Amino acid sequence: MQPSDTQDPAYFHKVVDCQWACPAHTPVPEYIRLIAAGRYGDAYMVNWRANVFPGILGRICDRPCEPACRRSRVEVSNGNTPEPVAICRLKRVAADLKDDIRAYLPTPAARKNGKRVACVGAGPASLAVARDLAPLGYAITIFEADAKAGGFMRTQVPRFRLPEEVIDEETGYIFTFNVEFVNNRRIDSMKALLTEGYDAVFVGSGAPRGRDLDIPGRREAAAHIHVGIDWLASVYFGHVSNVGRRVIVLGGGNTAMDCCRSARRLGGEDVKVIVRSGFAQMKASPWEKEDAMHEGIPILNDHVPKSFVHENGRLVGMIFEKIYAEYDVNGRRALIPTGEPEVYFDCDEVLIAVGQENAFPWIERDIGIAFDARSNMPIVNKTTLQASLPKVFFGGDAAFGPKNIITAVAHGHEAALSIDRMLNGEDVTQRPPPLTHVVSQKMGIHEWSYDNNVSLDARSKVPWVDAAKALKSIRLEVELGFNADTAWKEAQRCLNCDVQTVFTDRLCIECDACVDICPMDCLTLAPNADETELRQRLSAQALNTEQSLFVSGALKTQRVMVKDEDVCLHCGLCAERCPTGAWDMQKFLLEMSHAGDGCANTAAKKAAA
Numbered sequence: 001m002q003p004s005d006t007q008d009p010a011y012f013h014k015v016v017d018c019q020w021a022c023p024a025h026t027p028v029p030e031y032i033r034l035i036a037a038g039r040y041g042d043a044y045m046v047n048w049r050a051n052v053f054p055g056i057l058g059r060i061c062d063r064p065c066e067p068a069c070r071r072s073r074v075e076v077s078n079g080n081t082p083e084p085v086a087i088c089r090l091k092r093v094a095a096d097l098k099d100d101i102r103a104y105l106p107t108p109a110a111r112k113n114g115k116r117v118a119c120v121g122a123g124p125a126s127l128a129v130a131r132d133l134a135p136l137g138y139a140i141t142i143f144e145a146d147a148k149a150g151g152f153m154r155t156q157v158p159r160f161r162l163p164e165e166v167i168d169e170e171t172g173y174i175f176t177f178n179v180e181f182v183n184n185r186r187i188d189s190m191k192a193l194l195t196e197g198y199d200a201v202f203v204g205s206g207a208p209r210g211r212d213l214d215i216p217g218r219r220e221a222a223a224h225i226h227v228g229i230d231w232l233a234s235v236y237f238g239h240v241s242n243v244g245r246r247v248i249v250l251g252g253g254n255t256a257m258d259c260c261r262s263a264r265r266l267g268g269e270d271v272k273v274i275v276r277s278g279f280a281q282m283k284a285s286p287w288e289k290e291d292a293m294h295e296g297i298p299i300l301n302d303h304v305p306k307s308f309v310h311e312n313g314r315l316v317g318m319i320f321e322k323i324y325a326e327y328d329v330n331g332r333r334a335l336i337p338t339g340e341p342e343v344y345f346d347c348d349e350v351l352i353a354v355g356q357e358n359a360f361p362w363i364e365r366d367i368g369i370a371f372d373a374r375s376n377m378p379i380v381n382k383t384t385l386q387a388s389l390p391k392v393f394f395g396g397d398a399a400f401g402p403k404n405i406i407t408a409v410a411h412g413h414e415a416a417l418s419i420d421r422m423l424n425g426e427d428v429t430q431r432p433p434p435l436t437h438v439v440s441q442k443m444g445i446h447e448w449s450y451d452n453n454v455s456l457d458a459r460s461k462v463p464w465v466d467a468a469k470a471l472k473s474i475r476l477e478v479e480l481g482f483n484a485d486t487a488w489k490e491a492q493r494c495l496n497c498d499v500q501t502v503f504t505d506r507l508c509i510e511c512d513a514c515v516d517i518c519p520m521d522c523l524t525l526a527p528n529a530d531e532t533e534l535r536q537r538l539s540a541q542a543l544n545t546e547q548s549l550f551v552s553g554a555l556k557t558q559r560v561m562v563k564d565e566d567v568c569l570h571c572g573l574c575a576e577r578c579p580t581g582a583w584d585m586q587k588f589l590l591e592m593s594h595a596g597d598g599c600a601n602t603a604a605k606k607a608a609a
Helices: 009-015 017-021 028-036 040-051 054-060 070-077 087-097 124-136 164-175 190-194 228-236 254-265 286-294 405-423 484-491 513-517 531-537 573-577 600-608
Strands: 116-120 139-143 180-182 200-203 225-227 246-250 270-274 303-311 314-327 333-337 343-346 349-352 392-394 435-440 442-444 499-503 523-527 549-551 559-564 583-591
Touching: 009 017, 009 435, 009 583, 017 028, 028 040, 028 087, 028 484, 040 054, 040 087, 054 087, 054 164, 054 405, 087 484, 116 124, 124 139, 124 164, 124 200, 124 405, 190 200, 200 405, 225 228, 228 254, 228 349, 246 254, 254 270, 254 286, 254 349, 270 343, 314 349, 392 405, 499 559, 513 523, 513 573, 523 531, 531 549, 531 559, 573 583
Parallel strands: 116 139, 116 200, 139 180, 200 392, 225 349, 246 270, 246 349
Antiparallel strands: 303 314, 314 333, 314 343, 435 583, 499 583, 523 559, 549 559
16 A cells, blocks of 8 residues: 555544534534533634534534544444444533623624625525625625524424524524625525626525325315424414324424424324334434434334325324335335235324425526426536536535535535635636644643543433423423533543544654554554555454555555554554654644635735735
8 A cells, every 4th residue: 555645634634533524524523622621612613613503503413423423433342332422412512601702703894895695595504605705795695585594494493402592693693794684585586686686696495395295185184284394384483383182293304303293292192203114214313213202202114104094074094004125236225015904093183294305496497507307406516516507506405405404504615615716706616725734732751732531431411301391392492401511521532533643654663562552453563565455464454444544654674554543542652652753643623615715816916905
């Protein structure tokens, strides 16, 4: 193998598994250390730069960072139950315990730069675009069909998961940058909007249409059958305040979990979720399923709905077919009937939460925006978020279909960067590199600037409001969050994966001291070979090919130092033990480039002025 290029920002970025997995690339270990130090405002601002909504995401993020957490892998290798650091809940700690951070926000631009940008929809993607562009002097106008900003975060996520005041606070920060908010205005013609003279248009209108279920009885019993996301919005706006006693929720995603938990709070006594997939294959996050079951809601799997049963226009039940899943060599799923008798369940109401899809009837097809004929989705560049009409950009669910909030934020950052580059005469396909910092953590002989003791504690549990009390209110927040003591304890479980082990091959005397002391057997001095063979030669075989091997340059014996990045604890014992300083612990910080970074023409104009 060739020596690893640790000068490439992607190398150490990938080693920080949580940050690598986050669509917005939030520097997770950095803010966790700040929380441990009681610097909650600083931790909040580290989050705010990357993900815009720390308080919101600290409650309802899909948490792609946590399955990636190295803590799970090293605990498996040690024989313990795999439990990632509670990254998401620590993010909420920063939001809950911070002081007033408004003084640390960017100041509004002293004067506008003459460029106008329209954002369609006030969801997370549009708000991220506004957050990045407004401080640079762009005149941003956000159009929203509802009265308040937030999009589906406000109208489809129940208040018992996300209090309204948290949404108000974090959307409110963005409007301090003199962003114009035009509420109660639905854009119903892109052609008309383009005539209003905007230099760029960003579409962040989400995936507003819930999928329906066209099976026998749907029309006859329509009064008692509701599309899930529409029903949740009706609950939010106060149009729905109660449900029938017996409720069936169809679907296995997070929307289905919100529907069933909301129905329990609105009077549903017998509420059940019925899904055609297996339990493990459900799209809902594991913790969302756990929360529903904790509230006494059963989840019935492998049932395909066949018909709604009605009597004189009144829904009385549903009939299901039991199935099992079979997968072909390409991973395609087929649902095979078991041959068992059909199953009947009584019900008074049904909530259909079987998916969402985009709706663009308001975008005319003759204005230069190309659509995919099969999906009826706009054709959007996955890097720049630009449509075929160069001044139009898409992001969030409107770009590539339903995802999640953190992906929408990441799209907002990328689209804002593209808009900024386009309006400054730059090539939007050329993305400025991220900002990286690598700083040694050595402060003296065997003295380090961070705590490298690996906590053996199990993951801390988030306290809940008493279930009986929680189920009486649709607005009472269920999770209480960590207090300062629990947050400190949980922060100690972080392995500081951003404090990298950096090797200098010319200093190595091949004494094997680092190999001997490594608690994970992830270091090996070995003759070089191709990757497959080298992975087998290590002290402990490196089986996870998703994570890199570090390979040094040739040492004096022509062997190489090899490190399995997958299971390293970043404990620093190799650096403490090394007699020559060939190993050093260096903190790596990566911040993604946002709008305003790397526009050469802009910098040249400012210099000339």
